[in-house]
Amino acid sequence: xxxxxxxxxxxxxxxxxxxxxxxxxxxxxxxxxxxxxxxxxxxxxxxxxxxxxxxxxxxxxxxxxxxxxxxxxxxxxxxxxxxxxxxxxxxxxxxxxxxxxxxxxxxxxxxxxxxxxxxxxxxxxxxxxxxxxxxxxxxxxxxxxxxxxxxxxxxxxxxxxxxxxxxxxxxxxxxxxxxxxxxxxxxxx
Amino acid sequence: xxxxxxxxxxxxxxxxxxxxxxxxxxxxxxxxxxxxxxxxxxxxxxxxxxxxxxxxxxxxxxxxxxxxxxxxxxxxxxxxxxxxxxxxxxxxxxxxxxxxxxxxxxxxxxxxxxxxxxxxxxxxxxxxxxxxxxxxxxxxxxxxxxxxxxxxxxxxxxxxxxxxxxxxxxxxxxxxxxxxxxxxxxxxx
Numbered sequence: 001x002x003x004x005x006x007x008x009x010x011x012x013x014x015x016x017x018x019x020x021x022x023x024x025x026x027x028x029x030x031x032x033x034x035x036x037x038x039x040x041x042x043x044x045x046x047x048x049x050x051x052x053x054x055x056x057x058x059x060x061x062x063x064x065x066x067x068x069x070x071x072x073x074x075x076x077x078x079x080x081x082x083x084x085x086x087x088x089x090x091x092x093x094x095x096x097x098x099x100x101x102x103x104x105x106x107x108x109x110x111x112x113x114x115x116x117x118x119x120x121x122x123x124x125x126x127x128x129x130x131x132x133x134x135x136x137x138x139x140x141x142x143x144x145x146x147x148x149x150x151x152x153x154x155x156x157x158x159x160x161x162x163x164x165x166x167x168x169x170x171x172x173x174x175x176x177x178x179x180x181x182x183x184x185x186x187x188x189x
Numbered sequence: 190x191x192x193x194x195x196x197x198x199x200x201x202x203x204x205x206x207x208x209x210x211x212x213x214x215x216x217x218x219x220x221x222x223x224x225x226x227x228x229x230x231x232x233x234x235x236x237x238x239x240x241x242x243x244x245x246x247x248x249x250x251x252x253x254x255x256x257x258x259x260x261x262x263x264x265x266x267x268x269x270x271x272x273x274x275x276x277x278x279x280x281x282x283x284x285x286x287x288x289x290x291x292x293x294x295x296x297x298x299x300x301x302x303x304x305x306x307x308x309x310x311x312x313x314x315x316x317x318x319x320x321x322x323x324x325x326x327x328x329x330x331x332x333x334x335x336x337x338x339x340x341x342x343x344x345x346x347x348x349x350x351x352x353x354x355x356x357x358x359x360x361x362x363x364x365x366x367x368x369x370x371x372x373x374x375x376x377x378x
Contacts, residue, residue, distance in 0.1 A: 029266045029302040032259040059267070062251040070221040070256070077218045078248070113218040 001175040039067035049148040094135035116144035130161020190364040228256035238337040283324035305333035319350020
């Protein structure tokens with residue numbers, strides 16, 4: 001999606017460790033006009049899918065999940081990250097590793113809000129190693145819900161997450177695919 | 190707002206400790222149709238204010254902030270909660286206490302995204318003791334931004350937060366005001 005790539009080029013900040021920061025329009029301040037356009041793009045991409053629920057993970061997936069769910073008149077669920085060990089029996093849960101924060105989390109979704117028979121569109125802001133996404137997919141599998149597709153704002157295709165999950169047959173659509181990040185230079189696929 | 194009060198009555202769950210859970214439409218699963226209506230209500234209430242930025246706090250303020258900011262074609266900023274002590278000099282910060290999670294957090298907003306000259310609409314899901322809101326107000330004061338108003342989905346008026354902040358002159362508009370919660374019974378103002 002050209003407007004997103006252009007925005008990453010103009011406003012993304014590459015730090016010392018080749019990390020891309022998009023704080024000014026995605027991760028801290030959110031550009032609602034851009035989000036509306038990105039939501040339209042996902043609607044177009046997944047228009048032939050019969051979706052009953054949108055699923056994301058807190059925190060930074062919530063805005064795009066709302067933007068898309070709102071256009072589809074659907075509810076959305078955000079999986080919660082918790083470090084607590086005592087999980088109730090009324091949740092689906094999966095362990096994920098955050099490489100950004102060097103932590104392991106339990107990701108949970110209440111059994112009330114995801115069921116067999118649900119057709120799920122998973123949305124998130126970033127896809128890199130795929131840990132968060134594998135957690136959400138595990139939760140969908142536990143619920144016996146059907147994953148209709150996965151929409152990502154920014155994928156780092158030089159990390160393995162997207163490739164591995166596409167090989168398993170998931171339809172993953174990323175609005176911007178970054179091939180490489182180096183000092184002052186971002187290259188897209 | 191009658192549709193919100195009705196929804197709280199029908200789908201809110203009061204637990205043993207007189208805590209109201211609204212997980213099925215606000216805090217875990219989000220009803221995007223209801224949110225759109227609530228956003229319209231805030232737009233109507235604050236229509237005479239010249240707003241340049243919407244401010245909320247992660248996690249559960251993000252959806253209503255997006256819904257309103259999108260209708261105003263404005264960016265919004267979500268303050269981040271962090272337990273880390275080492276804050277950079279490039280953020281405004283404030284300490285808040287979460288009585289739900291029995292923790293103290295630093296709430297931070299990058300200085301890049303809130304400035305003197307900004308006219309801010311603060312939005313959040315809950316107002317009870319007011320700790321999170323005081324944190325956001327402190328951050329606006331540090332930025333020398335003008336707070337035009339505060340919009341809350343559900344206020345517990347039997348706790349002191351709203352009363353104290355209204356006495357200080359802030360315009361706080363809550364879509365549902367709960368006077369009391371007891372076993373199986375929620376009363377509104």
